[in-house]
Amino acid sequence: MKASAFTVATLLAVASQSTLAAELEVEITNLTKGLSFTPVLITAHDSEDKLFEVATEASAALQAMAEGGDISALVTQASASSSDIAENPAAGLLAPAASATAELTTTDGNEYLSVAAMLLPTNDGFVGLDSWKVPTEAGTYTVYLNGYDAGTEANNELVVEGSGAPGVLGIPAAPGGQAGTNGTGITTGDTNTMVHIHPGALGDDDLEGGNSDLNNTVHRWLNPVAKLTVTVK
Amino acid sequence: MSSLSNFKKSALILLLASSIAACGDNDNNDSIEDQEPVVIVEPEPVVYEFTITFSNLTAGQPLSPLSVIAFDETPPWKFGETASVGLEMIAESGANEEYLSDENALASVSAEGGIGPGETTSVTLLVDAQDVLNLSFAAMLGNTNDAFTGLSSVDVSTLEVGSSISRTTPVYDAGTEANTETADTVPGPAAGGEGFNEIRDDIADIITMHPGVVSNQDGLSNSALGAEHKFDNPVSKIVITRTQ
Numbered sequence: 001m002k003a004s005a006f007t008v009a010t011l012l013a014v015a016s017q018s019t020l021a022a023e024l025e026v027e028i029t030n031l032t033k034g035l036s037f038t039p040v041l042i043t044a045h046d047s048e049d050k051l052f053e054v055a056t057e058a059s060a061a062l063q064a065m066a067e068g069g070d071i072s073a074l075v076t077q078a079s080a081s082s083s084d085i086a087e088n089p090a091a092g093l094l095a096p097a098a099s100a101t102a103e104l105t106t107t108d109g110n111e112y113l114s115v116a117a118m119l120l121p122t123n124d125g126f127v128g129l130d131s132w133k134v135p136t137e138a139g140t141y142t143v144y145l146n147g148y149d150a151g152t153e154a155n156n157e158l159v160v161e162g163s164g165a166p167g168v169l170g171i172p173a174a175p176g177g178q179a180g181t182n183g184t185g186i187t188t189g190d191t192n193t194m195v196h197i198h199p200g201a202l203g204d205d206d207l208e209g210g211n212s213d214l215n216n217t218v219h220r221w222l223n224p225v226a227k228l229t230v231t232v233k
Numbered sequence: 234m235s236s237l238s239n240f241k242k243s244a245l246i247l248l249l250a251s252s253i254a255a256c257g258d259n260d261n262n263d264s265i266e267d268q269e270p271v272v273i274v275e276p277e278p279v280v281y282e283f284t285i286t287f288s289n290l291t292a293g294q295p296l297s298p299l300s301v302i303a304f305d306e307t308p309p310w311k312f313g314e315t316a317s318v319g320l321e322m323i324a325e326s327g328a329n330e331e332y333l334s335d336e337n338a339l340a341s342v343s344a345e346g347g348i349g350p351g352e353t354t355s356v357t358l359l360v361d362a363q364d365v366l367n368l369s370f371a372a373m374l375g376n377t378n379d380a381f382t383g384l385s386s387v388d389v390s391t392l393e394v395g396s397s398i399s400r401t402t403p404v405y406d407a408g409t410e411a412n413t414e415t416a417d418t419v420p421g422p423a424a425g426g427e428g429f430n431e432i433r434d435d436i437a438d439i440i441t442m443h444p445g446v447v448s449n450q451d452g453l454s455n456s457a458l459g460a461e462h463k464f465d466n467p468v469s470k471i472v473i474t475r476t477q
Contacts (some may be wrong), residue, residue: 029313033406033444034436097313097441178436206451215414216452218436220444222404222466 003207022106022134023233026086028115029099030221031144032225034218035174036095037127038069041078042107049081050131051114055194057152060166062116062195065148066126068164068172069118084110093120093175106134115145115228121159121174121219124150125198127226140231144224149190149198156185157201157212171213178218179209197223247472279362282477283389287344287372288353288470290401293461295328295375295421296382301345302369303360306387307337309369315438316407318431322381323371324407326420326428332371339363347375357476366390370402370471375421376462379410379435380443382469389473397474401467404443408435414446414456450471 026042043051051074052062061073071087078085086102092135094100094117113130128148133217135141149155153169159179160170203216271426287299300323302309310320319332333341340360348354359367367390371383382402392398410418411434420428447453450460 031442033441096437097439099313176436202452203447205447205455215412216447218444220447222442222445224466 002175020205021108022136022233024104024106024113024134025101025233026089026100026113026227027099028089028094028105029227029229030094030096030225031227032096032119032221034096034215034224035095035122035221036120036121036178037090037226038065038093039071040090040100040115040117041065041074042086042089042102042104043078043083043114044104044110044134045078045081045083045112045131046109047112047131049078049083049117050112051078052128052148052150052195053130054072054148054196055191058152058195063124063150063152063166065116066118066124067153067166067168069120070164071116072103074116082107082110089161095175113230117148119198119221119225121171121179121214122198122201123155123157123169123171124153124199126150129228134230135232138232140229143228145226145231146223147221147225147226149192149196149202151190151193151195154187154190155199155201156181156187157203157214158185159213174213174219176218180204180210180213180215182209183213184209184211186232186233235354243444262393266469267461280477281362281366281389283358283360283368284355284474284476285358285368285370286353286355286472287348289348289350289468291350291374291464291468292469293350293376294464294468295347295349297323297373297375298329299354299356299370299372300329300332300383301342301356301358302333302335302338302371303340304337304367305339305365306337306365309335309337310371310383310440311385312405312440314440316409316440320371320381320440321379321407321409321431321433322429323373324381324409325373325430327373327375328364328429329371347372356456364390367431368473369409372469374404374464374468376419376458377446378414378418378421379407380404380413380446381407384471387473390473390475394475394477397472399470399472402469402471403466403469404464406435406441406443408437408439408441410435411435412444412446413454414448414458416457419457423459423462426457428464462466
């Protein structure tokens with residue numbers, strides 16, 4: 001019968017889809033007006049090996065990413081747990097309204113997608129996606145990402161050189177040169193020390209002083225802060 | 234494992250059987266159609282009519298008259314790109330004459346007037362049928378420097394008569410004027426300042442998402458805006474219904 005040959009071919013195709021690799025193209029777009037993303041990390045993983053989880057304490061690796069943009073510890077962690085990894089698709093900072101694209105081949109069992117990158121300039125703000133289930137059906141999917149606060153550093157909003165190291169208070173840099181200096185600091189404590197939705201930056205209108213080194217007409221944002229376009233091939 | 238794959242196989246065979254059956258049905262239909270007499274008629278231009286409602290979801294931002302442009306390939310504005318002068322005029326002053334004369338527009342229309350918070354307006358667009366047909370929308374948030382809302386491109390090629398597409402819209406920053414919020418530069422009723430000015434002095438001359446307004450009650454001392462002018466996404470609702 002004509003149908004039987006057809007059936008076998010189709011079955012083989014479906015079988016290979018369900019047990020072997022999935023090919024993904026992941027495009028991330030910066031939806032802020034005045035913040036850059038530090039090197040973006042995208043991982044495909046099982047239900048356990050996520051990059052972060054809200055309402056839990058940030059890992060040391062997440063803290064290093066959120067406070068200084070350093071994804072190396074998260075990468076080491078993800079490699080150890082056999083996640084599939086796309087690292088730094090923008091090859092550096094991802095500017096406002098800019099996009100970067102990564103190709104990601106997922107292995108069997110790694111059916112969730114996570115994303116993390118520091119929002120600069122912030123103290124410990126990051127754009128994140130936690131465990132988005134990758135659809136099995138081929139197509140293009142859009143996911144909007146929120147801004148998170150790692151809960152590991154007070155949002156004092158002061159630009160301090162060298163403060164990208166975990167535990168050193170301050171914002172390590174302000175790309176774009178719109179920030180001020182000599183602020184006195186917005187706050188000295190973090191009221192929620194778990195990973196949470198970022199309350200946003202305050203900033204001020206005094207570039208030479210005031211409470212904040214951030215500029216309140218440039219460094220604020222609204223959610224969502226990023227758009228992820230995922231193509232399942 | 235093996236029982237799962239067996240399940241998949243049997244489910245697939247069922248699916249395949251039904252799709253073969255469906256093919257058979259189609260063949261029958263085709264042959265019936267083939268037998269119908271062929272009548273040659275002069276091709277008539279088919280006109281699509283869209284009725285669009287536009288609702289203001291902000292607390293205290295008037296929205297300028299909604300601009301609607303129909304196009305096939307090139308939208309009048311695009312996120313991440315530099316705004317045209319027409320879009321700059323909308324975003325800085327609400328005036329849309331220049332914008333609506335976009336060279337790639339197949340048809341364009343403006344709502345009769347602007348709408349205040351909580352209000353809804355309606356506008357009708359007529360356009361000749363196209364294989365590929367998209368609609369684009371833009372309107373200014375009046376009490377801002379250069380904020381606008383809208384949708385860059387909505388595909389209505391296959392929208393059937395009587396069907397609707399409903400979307401909410403975020404706020405964009407045209408990137409053509411710094412967000413100083415001063416009385417001199419905000420044209421809306423909160424300030425009554427200047428509208429369009431061809432000088433482009435924003436931090437980057439590209440369309441981005443808007444960071445929100447700061448206001449004089451939240452740290453921008455020279456701002457003409459108060460807490461009532463703040464907004465968050467989304468700021469409007471657009472419903473497109475094909476009515477003809």
